[in-house]
Amino acid sequence: MAFTTKATIASFGGKLLKLSHQAKSTNCEMGLNLYLPPQAASDSGKKVPVLFYLAGLTCTGDNGAEKGFFQHGASQKGMAVVYPDTSPRGLNIEGEDEAYDFGSGAGFYVNATKEPYSKGYNMYTYITEELPNALFSSFKQLDSSRMGITGHSMGGHGALTLFLKNPGMYKSVSAFAPIANPINCPWGQKAFKGYFEEDQQQKWKEHDASELVKQWKGPLDILIDVGTGDNFYKQGQLLPENFMKAAKESGNDKDVKLRMQPDYDHSYYFISSFAEDHIAHAAKHLLA
Amino acid sequence: MAFTTKATIASFGGKLLKLSHQAKSTNCEMGLNLYLPPQAASDSGKKVPVLFYLAGLTCTGDNGAEKGFFQHGASQKGMAVVYPDTSPRGLNIEGEDEAYDFGSGAGFYVNATKEPYSKGYNMYTYITEELPNALFSSFKQLDSSRMGITGHSMGGHGALTLFLKNPGMYKSVSAFAPIANPINCPWGQKAFKGYFEEDQQQKWKEHDASELVKQWKGPLDILIDVGTGDNFYKQGQLLPENFMKAAKESGNDKDVKLRMQPDYDHSYYFISSFAEDHIAHAAKHLLA
Numbered sequence: 001m002a003f004t005t006k007a008t009i010a011s012f013g014g015k016l017l018k019l020s021h022q023a024k025s026t027n028c029e030m031g032l033n034l035y036l037p038p039q040a041a042s043d044s045g046k047k048v049p050v051l052f053y054l055a056g057l058t059c060t061g062d063n064g065a066e067k068g069f070f071q072h073g074a075s076q077k078g079m080a081v082v083y084p085d086t087s088p089r090g091l092n093i094e095g096e097d098e099a100y101d102f103g104s105g106a107g108f109y110v111n112a113t114k115e116p117y118s119k120g121y122n123m124y125t126y127i128t129e130e131l132p133n134a135l136f137s138s139f140k141q142l143d144s145s146r147m148g149i150t151g152h153s154m155g156g157h158g159a160l161t162l163f164l165k166n167p168g169m170y171k172s173v174s175a176f177a178p179i180a181n182p183i184n185c186p187w188g189q190k191a192f193k194g195y196f197e198e199d200q201q202q203k204w205k206e207h208d209a210s211e212l213v214k215q216w217k218g219p220l221d222i223l224i225d226v227g228t229g230d231n232f233y234k235q236g237q238l239l240p241e242n243f244m245k246a247a248k249e250s251g252n253d254k255d256v257k258l259r260m261q262p263d264y265d266h267s268y269y270f271i272s273s274f275a276e277d278h279i280a281h282a283a284k285h286l287l288a
Numbered sequence: 289m290a291f292t293t294k295a296t297i298a299s300f301g302g303k304l305l306k307l308s309h310q311a312k313s314t315n316c317e318m319g320l321n322l323y324l325p326p327q328a329a330s331d332s333g334k335k336v337p338v339l340f341y342l343a344g345l346t347c348t349g350d351n352g353a354e355k356g357f358f359q360h361g362a363s364q365k366g367m368a369v370v371y372p373d374t375s376p377r378g379l380n381i382e383g384e385d386e387a388y389d390f391g392s393g394a395g396f397y398v399n400a401t402k403e404p405y406s407k408g409y410n411m412y413t414y415i416t417e418e419l420p421n422a423l424f425s426s427f428k429q430l431d432s433s434r435m436g437i438t439g440h441s442m443g444g445h446g447a448l449t450l451f452l453k454n455p456g457m458y459k460s461v462s463a464f465a466p467i468a469n470p471i472n473c474p475w476g477q478k479a480f481k482g483y484f485e486e487d488q489q490q491k492w493k494e495h496d497a498s499e500l501v502k503q504w505k506g507p508l509d510i511l512i513d514v515g516t517g518d519n520f521y522k523q524g525q526l527l528p529e530n531f532m533k534a535a536k537e538s539g540n541d542k543d544v545k546l547r548m549q550p551d552y553d554h555s556y557y558f559i560s561s562f563a564e565d566h567i568a569h570a571a572k573h574l575l576a
Contacts, residue, residue: 010551267297
């Protein structure tokens, strides 16, 4: 479905487009931001790679575009950045707006199989299929053969799992304070209980980065940053050590870099401080 | 009066301190953000220069710290950044919270002489005297001999007027979409009518950058950015051409650079896109 452009905003020499489109997979209108760097804002006919940034709990596509500072590095490298929303909106499911960590703003990048959320909480299909297909058919300057993915917290979980579930689809992956082992943390357990049927424990593992990494074959170059002052890390919601342990035990840890950043918290002050490193990590693969 | 540190946040290798203190000039508790770059966050004993960023209408000290992208360049240059609030808060003056462009969030960096605002709307004294004095006595790593000033919109007016009214106090000045001729625009006329007595027309000129620049003696190196897509510019609220004309007529325009930035609006997307240029402009003088 074509996009409606609600605003075009000049940013770091390129254009930030505030878009919306009617999505089939999520059964509602979805908003997002698309950053076109100077290299793509012009009509040079040159195609640019695309980095997807998946946001965390309570966020929309606006948080990263306003406070992440990915545009700064993306404009220098010539990379488009897509900032999707984090869930369907307005499906009028009873209780969907009641919790900050479940329902609206908390789609967890899975396809819900359990009623009533199965009627539209299909962020996995939306992010991996419907959204990229729509973008590549509407914006010819985006190179469908060069997609990268990153994300924060719930979105870091999304980035890692979408990458690991779809070998070859994304050329780069990184994460900021990811929920790296959802089946073993309160946030993930609450979400998976709500989105999946009781008898689908296997589904949980299929959306857990620390389980998926065990099955990975081939090279695996991942950059992960986590702040030592991150309260959600301290509370055991992120568990990056479990991901590193699983990567190591499966022999996939050679190029997996977990950087514990002294004193940094879980906020966009943390993300913006390292956004340039993650853009550089993506560029290593997308602009190779 | 000593500061209360409400939060210490890691940002770009330095620390962002969320501070508050009881201010005499504004007769209330004032909040602000102070960014200490890595060079000052350590106990090296080395002093760093200080850039004051004055925010615009409706803002607090948080907007620039979250969305201005100044920390990125300040951490590289070794420059502290102060993000003050834009007015007193909670003085319980009838109607002070009713308009977005007058009263709270709209102090206009003047000392009000008209009742009831004269009881605390003294942002001129707060920014030029009380705040810097308090900062320099509490934070020994800040170099009181190297202050620079910049700001956005109403804060751009503040930066230009505070610089021009106090020769030698600030070593650098720049502005983003400043209200450059307030006595001739609706925002400025409304504010000055409300803060100054009827018989004090002279006061208006004393707080108008386009009037003050005529009296300037000596070198004047100013960087001003304005977006051509800025609706407030189009509505005649900013009038940067009037400032340039006055600078030219008084022979002060040699190093006054007004850059009209194609398509940029009045938002923090605009500010963040050029924050690095303004940090570099300040560094040219503060780190000379």
